[in-house]
Amino acid sequence: MRSIVKAIERVTTNIGYVTALIVLPLALATVYDVFARYVLLEPTIWAFELGYTLTGAHFLLGAAITLQRGGHIRIDLIYAKLPPRWRAGIDLVCYLFLLLPFLVLLTDTLANYAWQAIQSGERTGQSAWNPPIWPLRVMISSSFALLGLQVVAEIIKSAAVLIGRPLDLDGDGAGDLPAEMSDHPLYREQEL
Amino acid sequence: MEALLMFPALFLLIFLGFPVAFSLMSVAFVFGVMTFDLAAFFQFTQKIEDVATNFVLAAVPLFVFMGAMLERSGIAESLFDAVHLWTRRLPGGLAVGTVVMCIIFAASTGVIGATETVVGLLAIPAMMRFNYRNSLISGTICAGGSLGTIIPPSVVVVVLGPIANVSIGDLMVGMIIPGLILSALYVLYILAYCLIDKDAGPRVPPSADDPDLATKLAITLKALLPPMLMIVAVLGSIMGGIAAPTEAAALGALGSILLTLLYRRFTLATFGEALVKTLTVTSMIMLILLAGSLFTGVFAATGGMMVMTDLLNSVNLGPWGMIFLFLGMVFIAGFFLEWISILLIFVPLFMPFVNSAGFDPLWFSMLILIMIQTSYLTPPMAPAIFYLRGIAPPEMTLQQMYWGVVPFILLQVVVMVVVMLFPETVTWLPDQLLGFK
Amino acid sequence: AERSFRMATGWAGGPLMEIGAKAFAKNVAELSNGRLEVQVFPGGTLGPALKVSETVQQGIADMGHTWPGYDWGADPTAVLFGGYAGSFDTEHMLHWLYRGGGNELWAEWRKEKFNLVAMPLFIRTAEAFLHSRKPVRTLEDLKGLKLRTAGAWLEISKEMGAAPVTTPGGEVYTALERGTIDATEWGTLYEDIAPGFYRVTKYVIIPGVHQPTAPFELVINPKVWDSLSAGDQEIIRQAAFVTTMNSWLTIGQEDAKALAFYREQGNEVIELAPEVQYKAHELGIKWAEGQAKDNPWFAKVLKSQEAFADLWKDAHRYRNVKTQDTE
Numbered sequence: 001m002r003s004i005v006k007a008i009e010r011v012t013t014n015i016g017y018v019t020a021l022i023v024l025p026l027a028l029a030t031v032y033d034v035f036a037r038y039v040l041l042e043p044t045i046w047a048f049e050l051g052y053t054l055t056g057a058h059f060l061l062g063a064a065i066t067l068q069r070g071g072h073i074r075i076d077l078i079y080a081k082l083p084p085r086w087r088a089g090i091d092l093v094c095y096l097f098l099l100l101p102f103l104v105l106l107t108d109t110l111a112n113y114a115w116q117a118i119q120s121g122e123r124t125g126q127s128a129w130n131p132p133i134w135p136l137r138v139m140i141s142s143s144f145a146l147l148g149l150q151v152v153a154e155i156i157k158s159a160a161v162l163i164g165r166p167l168d169l170d171g172d173g174a175g176d177l178p179a180e181m182s183d184h185p186l187y188r189e190q191e192l
Numbered sequence: 193m194e195a196l197l198m199f200p201a202l203f204l205l206i207f208l209g210f211p212v213a214f215s216l217m218s219v220a221f222v223f224g225v226m227t228f229d230l231a232a233f234f235q236f237t238q239k240i241e242d243v244a245t246n247f248v249l250a251a252v253p254l255f256v257f258m259g260a261m262l263e264r265s266g267i268a269e270s271l272f273d274a275v276h277l278w279t280r281r282l283p284g285g286l287a288v289g290t291v292v293m294c295i296i297f298a299a300s301t302g303v304i305g306a307t308e309t310v311v312g313l314l315a316i317p318a319m320m321r322f323n324y325r326n327s328l329i330s331g332t333i334c335a336g337g338s339l340g341t342i343i344p345p346s347v348v349v350v351v352l353g354p355i356a357n358v359s360i361g362d363l364m365v366g367m368i369i370p371g372l373i374l375s376a377l378y379v380l381y382i383l384a385y386c387l388i389d390k391d392a393g394p395r396v397p398p399s400a401d402d403p404d405l406a407t408k409l410a411i412t413l414k415a416l417l418p419p420m421l422m423i424v425a426v427l428g429s430i431m432g433g434i435a436a437p438t439e440a441a442a443l444g445a446l447g448s449i450l451l452t453l454l455y456r457r458f459t460l461a462t463f464g465e466a467l468v469k470t471l472t473v474t475s476m477i478m479l480i481l482l483a484g485s486l487f488t489g490v491f492a493a494t495g496g497m498m499v500m501t502d503l504l505n506s507v508n509l510g511p512w513g514m515i516f517l518f519l520g521m522v523f524i525a526g527f528f529l530e531w532i533s534i535l536l537i538f539v540p541l542f543m544p545f546v547n548s549a550g551f552d553p554l555w556f557s558m559l560i561l562i563m564i565q566t567s568y569l570t571p572p573m574a575p576a577i578f579y580l581r582g583i584a585p586p587e588m589t590l591q592q593m594y595w596g597v598v599p600f601i602l603l604q605v606v607v608m609v610v611v612m613l614f615p616e617t618v619t620w621l622p623d624q625l626l627g628f629k
Numbered sequence: 630a631e632r633s634f635r636m637a638t639g640w641a642g643g644p645l646m647e648i649g650a651k652a653f654a655k656n657v658a659e660l661s662n663g664r665l666e667v668q669v670f671p672g673g674t675l676g677p678a679l680k681v682s683e684t685v686q687q688g689i690a691d692m693g694h695t696w697p698g699y700d701w702g703a704d705p706t707a708v709l710f711g712g713y714a715g716s717f718d719t720e721h722m723l724h725w726l727y728r729g730g731g732n733e734l735w736a737e738w739r740k741e742k743f744n745l746v747a748m749p750l751f752i753r754t755a756e757a758f759l760h761s762r763k764p765v766r767t768l769e770d771l772k773g774l775k776l777r778t779a780g781a782w783l784e785i786s787k788e789m790g791a792a793p794v795t796t797p798g799g800e801v802y803t804a805l806e807r808g809t810i811d812a813t814e815w816g817t818l819y820e821d822i823a824p825g826f827y828r829v830t831k832y833v834i835i836p837g838v839h840q841p842t843a844p845f846e847l848v849i850n851p852k853v854w855d856s857l858s859a860g861d862q863e864i865i866r867q868a869a870f871v872t873t874m875n876s877w878l879t880i881g882q883e884d885a886k887a888l889a890f891y892r893e894q895g896n897e898v899i900e901l902a903p904e905v906q907y908k909a910h911e912l913g914i915k916w917a918e919g920q921a922k923d924n925p926w927f928a929k930v931l932k933s934q935e936a937f938a939d940l941w942k943d944a945h946r947y948r949n950v951k952t953q954d955t956e
């Protein structure tokens with residue numbers, strides 16, 4: 001069980017780290033558009049649609065790592081005062097019977113929707129650039145699949161707490177940035 | 193009628209401690225499938241795509257990144273140290289500085305969540321270091337952060353204008369005076385509170401080794417000037433019409449990287465931490481937004497709006513009675529719905545009554561707007577508090593946050609009463625400033 | 630009511646809601662003596678404002694009020710029904726739709742490509758071309774003008790020398806007020822009063838060469854439609870027709886009043902030089918011919934419109950008496 005959770009969380013965090021970088025192309029593309037407007041006197045036709053796609057990709061693909069880190073806000077006035085097994089019980093029931101079925105059905109619908117877009121070649125219709133819409137839809141369906149995967153990990157973790165054998169995972173998986181961050185090759189510390 | 197059962201279900205999940213975004217999704221899921229079977233998922237699909245393609249929201253990650261970068265690199269800390277040099281003799285000086293910063297940010301961006309997270313990231317560590325009381329810190333950040341609604345430009349107004357059939361321009365200008373009154377009340381309250389309760393926002397007693405004016409100026413110049421210049425450049429480019437808010441946010445994001453390089457505080461670790469912080473905070477905010485829109489969709493489609501209409505048609509309280517009823521409904525709705533839902537569901541129901549009773553729709557819209565701003569602070573669906581939780585250190589508890597916002601909610605009620613009694617606070621300025629007559 | 634329908638719309642309020650969707654609901658109720666009821670939902674409640682046709686397709690709403698042009702990403706043929714720079718004026722459009730075979734093509738296209746029942750519901754006159762901070766008369770004035778628009782007009786206005794930008798709807802007013810953009814198009818003169826652009830832009834530029842007409846539409850889920858008796862189907866058709874004609878009459882009158890209103894407010898009204906008007910139409914037609922090359926439906930509808938235009942080519946000579954005012 002422990003290794004399944006670890007494997008899932010490795011996927012979630014690695015995709016999360018890459019997703020975190022999306023802010024940079026978003027900022028660069030948007031700034032370039034301002035530059036193009038004032039200096040080149042010809043705004044780009046792609047910055048707007050690229051911009052909203054990157055914004056969507058950023059927060060949707062980030063939902064799973066946010067869950068893994070306990071970043072989705074709870075109103076824990078009661079929750080925080082409950083014993084760990086009660087908390088695990090609440091999580092287990094809600095994740096298993098509400099959120100997971102929702103995400104499975106949703107991902108299925110979204111994936112079909114994306115597949116239709118690939119077949120029909122439908123375009124966004126939002127601007128003169130008018131790119132095909134399937135990359136956006138593939139991204140959206142993948143993010144909910146990824147979130148579903150992390151929910152499975154949460155379910156296993158809660159179940160383990162409930163049966164009195166909590167999993168020992170390195171790193172606390174909650175709150176602020178864990179030490180593992182700086183060990184990741186992407187962010188290895190380097191003084192400049 | 194089953195639409196109304198969505199609220200108790202939502203309350204139950206939220207108070208059990210299930211994450212807010214997931215609670216909203218789960219309730220939308222269960223009630224959606226009950227009404228539409230699996231067709232509900234097509235509604236979800238559409239709503240998700242709608243939120244995921246909204247370019248205005250790009251300002252959120254960009255501003256959050258700017259804040260996170262300045263915070264992680266320690267630049268924010270030196271900035272507030274410099275502010276504190278000047279305000280240390282003032283009771284609650286840092287909190288006042290924070291409100292001022294919120295006003296400036298609110299005047300530059302209309303995107304809610306962006307103001308609060310960026311200012312919060314900068315100001316919370318500083319106030320904590322000088323032993324400000326946690327409830328004061330959270331109240332200041334939440335209330336200040338939600339000023340974005342009522343200080344132009346405001347995304348809320350852009351949605352409200354067409355629904356209420358009121359000019360967006362009149363609303364944007366009309367809210368300036370109420371917005372300033374509210375901000376002034378915030379500042380006065382903080383000063384008075386800290387004057388009476390000396391431990392809330394402690395001022396530093398004068399001592400022999402206080403830096404002299406020249407030293408103070410030098411420190412300020414070094415710590416305050418470059419980041420302030422950047423912030424002014426970013427916000428100025430919006431106000432001066434050079435860049436749209438989203439674009440300015442992008443400039444700010446890149447500018448913050450340059451600034452950390454300039455101060456030689458840039459490390460890949462800092463950078464990575466800021467990126468991941470930005471991701472988790474943004475994702476948290478947007479997922480609640482998205483889930484809220486799923487919830488509202490199901491609520492509307494299962495007949496929630498019809499129930500409201502019938503309710504309104506069945507009472508008759510006279511013109512002022514209706515105004516109070518409407519505002520009361522918005523206030524209560526503000527406990528559990530987010531603002532877009534409130535506007536879409538309620539305002540179309542209210543406006544015919546308001547118009548036929550002869551009230552000024554601009555004035556009424558302003559009352560709604562103030563109520564909406566209050567709704568950011570009213571639990572359990574208090575977006576201002578969610579955003580704060582996303583950035584606050586763990587030692588700041590939810591209880592402190594809830595108590596912290598109470599005085600600020602009362603101040604909003606005060607402004608509401610002022611606007612009710614003196615409609616000129618809303619209607620005078622637009623006539624002076626706008627148009628070509 | 631015996632039978633109630635959920636109607637999704639793309640609007641929060643304004644004329645499209647009041648004299649479009651809600652007027653239709655009222656007409657349906659009256660024509661059926663209250664047996665049929667249409668519940669109108671503001672844009673964004675049942676589904677996204679720009680995705681009404683999909684909301685109806687999937688059965689979340691029974692019917693919807695939308696603009697066909699929103700679906701140009703799925704099939705560009707949509708703009709031939711919704712209006713674009715190469716379109717006829719509204720009067721011609723009404724004749725083509727109701728007498729020249731347009732409605733039949735429209736219904737066939739919606740059925741085949743989207744599995745929807747469709748008919749016109751509401752029609753606009755030419756839009757205002759721009760609410761602008763700068764005066765715009767000639768092609769030269771258009772050079773480098775930062776104008777906000779969406780859809781196919783982005784491409785065409787760029788060819789005319791403008792610097793079009795896609796500003797999200799929510800930022801348009803602020804962008805104009807602060808000068809981030811120079812000008813925006815929006816709706817007709819009448820519809821543009823509510824957003825209040827006239828308070829921050831001095832110039833009203835007419836006529837809307839980018840959108841000489843704009844038919845809107847009623848889309849109905851085919852299962853819902855098939856479940857109706859022939860009589861009830863006819864009630865819906867009649868209600869849609871009456872609403873469409875009324876919207877045309879009302880907007881015509883209100884546009885005239887709106888122009889006077891803008892002048893009273895201190896706006897300056899500028900008419901585009903003929904060179905701009907010819908150029909926009911020419912580029913519109915060129916764009917359409919390009920689309921028709923690899924899209925059979927587009928080609929079919931365009932051909933019908935061209936045949937109609939040819940048949941009507943002398944109409945302005947026998948229908949419109951010249952007076953000094955029209956010269």
Ligand code: NA
Pocket residue numbers: 297298299300301302303339340341342343344345346347
């Ligand atoms: Na604002």
Ligand code: NA
Pocket residue numbers: 526527528529566567568569570571572573574575
């Ligand atoms: Na609230």
